[in-house]
Amino acid sequence: MAKRIRYLDRNQEPTLKPKERIKTFKEYQLGFSPNLALDEADRCLFCKDAHKRCIKGCPINIDIPSFIRKIKEGDILGAYEVITQTNPFPSICGRVCPQDKQCEGSCILYYDTVRDKKNKGLPVAIGSLERFVGDVVRLLGIEVLPKVKEKNGKRVALVGSGPSSLACAYELLLRGYETHIYEALPFAGGVMAYGIPSPRLSKEIIEWEVERLKKMGAKFFFGVLVGRSVSFKELLEKYDALFLGVGAGRGKLGFKGDHLKGVYSAIEVLQRVNSFGKGIDLGKRVCIVGGGFTAVDCAIVCLRLGLETHIVYRRTKEFSSARAVEWEHLQEDGAIMHFLTQPVEILGENGRVKALKCIKMELKGRDESGRPKPVPVENSEHLIECDSVIFAIGQEANPLVFEELDLERNKWGLIKVNERFQTSIPKVFAGGDAIRGGGTVAKSISDGRKAGKFIDEFLKNG
Numbered sequence: 001m002a003k004r005i006r007y008l009d010r011n012q013e014p015t016l017k018p019k020e021r022i023k024t025f026k027e028y029q030l031g032f033s034p035n036l037a038l039d040e041a042d043r044c045l046f047c048k049d050a051h052k053r054c055i056k057g058c059p060i061n062i063d064i065p066s067f068i069r070k071i072k073e074g075d076i077l078g079a080y081e082v083i084t085q086t087n088p089f090p091s092i093c094g095r096v097c098p099q100d101k102q103c104e105g106s107c108i109l110y111y112d113t114v115r116d117k118k119n120k121g122l123p124v125a126i127g128s129l130e131r132f133v134g135d136v137v138r139l140l141g142i143e144v145l146p147k148v149k150e151k152n153g154k155r156v157a158l159v160g161s162g163p164s165s166l167a168c169a170y171e172l173l174l175r176g177y178e179t180h181i182y183e184a185l186p187f188a189g190g191v192m193a194y195g196i197p198s199p200r201l202s203k204e205i206i207e208w209e210v211e212r213l214k215k216m217g218a219k220f221f222f223g224v225l226v227g228r229s230v231s232f233k234e235l236l237e238k239y240d241a242l243f244l245g246v247g248a249g250r251g252k253l254g255f256k257g258d259h260l261k262g263v264y265s266a267i268e269v270l271q272r273v274n275s276f277g278k279g280i281d282l283g284k285r286v287c288i289v290g291g292g293f294t295a296v297d298c299a300i301v302c303l304r305l306g307l308e309t310h311i312v313y314r315r316t317k318e319f320s321s322a323r324a325v326e327w328e329h330l331q332e333d334g335a336i337m338h339f340l341t342q343p344v345e346i347l348g349e350n351g352r353v354k355a356l357k358c359i360k361m362e363l364k365g366r367d368e369s370g371r372p373k374p375v376p377v378e379n380s381e382h383l384i385e386c387d388s389v390i391f392a393i394g395q396e397a398n399p400l401v402f403e404e405l406d407l408e409r410n411k412w413g414l415i416k417v418n419e420r421f422q423t424s425i426p427k428v429f430a431g432g433d434a435i436r437g438g439g440t441v442a443k444s445i446s447d448g449r450k451a452g453k454f455i456d457e458f459l460k461n462g
């Protein structure tokens with residue numbers, strides 16, 4: 001029998017073949033079977049100092065070795081209980097977290113060999129194991145509801161139903177609060193539902209988690225745009241505290257030629273395709289500008305709509321917020337990558353996009369964030385012919401909340417909070433992308449849960 005090389009023999013989730021997956025909006029990563037999960041759990045070294053490694057790398061600080069040990073013992077329900085002590089939504093995070101930059105990026109199997117680049121080890125597939133645990137419980141229809149305290153007579157309103165609000169609601173429900181969630185869209189989940197396309201995260205999973213919250217006592221009010229349908233001030237009068245989980249959902253444009261027909265923000269495209277079917281005229285060739293989660297998700301959608309799909313990014317994929325495996329999938333699916341390429345202008349004909357003018361870049365020195373700085377290469381101007389351009393270069397603050405509430409802003413123009421997630425108005429708290437701009441699902445969950453605890457302290461102690 002071949003000797004097992006623990007560093008390198010990481011199990012992969014079975015995946016639909018490129019030819020099949022490109023035709024469907026169904027999930028294409030299929031999750032671990034019980035055998036694969038047991039085998040992968042066996043790779044964990046159960047490090048004594050995991051709190052300095054994978055647990056620290058996870059924004060929600062899940063007790064990773066303990067839940068993996070439970071899988072190893074065949075106690076999947078036990079593993080679910082360990083995970084949900086900190087993360088209420090394992091099936092979601094297991095699918096969408098950029099694990100290579102969070103938990104798995106700090107796994108000793110990876111970390112201890114990372115200095116010797118030629119022999120980089122492969123971390124334990126923590127995300128796939130977490131997904132496995134969440135999926136087993138969901139697919140077997142096991143109802144595991146946490147114990148909630150008796151109602152304490154206090155009410156909290158949450159604006160938005162993205163991961164930060166859902167996690168904050170979970171925390172408040174555990175502590176006996178009446179919890180009302182106001183959402184502008186007709187469904188819950190925020191970006192997870194309207195942004196991340198179903199090939200990466202099936203809508204059923206979000207619906208299942210929302211049903212769980214409802215069973216715990218959460219009330220949802222859909223189609224209510226706070227600031228228009230009802231005012232923020234009315235909510236402030238009616239409730240003991242307010243949590244703003246409004247995200248940063250306004251896509252950035254601001255580019256020479258962005259008035260042309262065929263120019264869209266990523267959020268506009270994803271929202272229209274994910275929520276309402278196709279219904280958007282992108283022509284036959286599309287250029288997606290950007291290199292993070294949002295760009296990757298736009299490419300997934302465009303490839304499935306049968307378009308020639310170009311991704312134009314001024315850095316390399318190593319500096320992207322998206323998972324490495326997703327770049328690999330896009331390459332297999334036929335996306336055309338233009339790394340180290342900066343668009344400078346959109347060219348048009350008869351009012352419609354015709355091409356994207358770009359220059360080549362090289363990485364030199366470091367920028368403010370510590371990442372290598374892209375600088376233009378002389379005489380490198382070139383055109384990429386296309387019928388549409390999608391901007392996936394980040395989101396801006398949602399302006400509505402500032403129209404009515406006199407909230408202080410932070411240096412990015414977003415809602416300013418203190419270390420207790422409290423805004424400049426004492427009974428108003430905020431978290432997620434509304435305070436940090438581009439975050440991750442796990443960071444938003446972490447914000448929401450912490451904010452829930454601080455709201456509880458505030459309402460108890462003032």
Ligand SMILES: Cc1cc2nc3c(=O)[nH]c(=O)nc-3n(C[C@H](O)[C@H](O)[C@H](O)COP(=O)(O)OP(=O)(O)OC[C@H]3O[C@@H](n4cnc5c(N)ncnc54)[C@H](O)[C@@H]3O)c2cc1C
Pocket residue numbers: 096097098159160161162163164165182183184185189190191192195196224225226227245246247248249270293294297398400401431432433434438439440441442444
């Ligand atoms: C396309 C895309 C793909 C991404 N992919 C990933 C990924 O794979 N992994 C990952 O970890 N992170 C990913 N992210 C980042 C992650 O989704 C966000 O960090 C996270 O969703 C932020 O959560 P949130 O609760 O702050 O707000 P959001 O998810 O933005 O939700 C805010 C909600 O508030 C509602 N709302 C706003 N204003 C009002 C109002 N006035 N009244 C009522 N409702 C209101 C909105 O309709 C929305 O539903 C992605 C982001 C984008 C844009």
Ligand code: SF4
Pocket residue numbers: 057058059060061062064087093094097099102103104126127130442
């Ligand atoms: S929540 Fe995300 S970062 Fe944390 S352990 Fe799970 S997959 Fe890793």
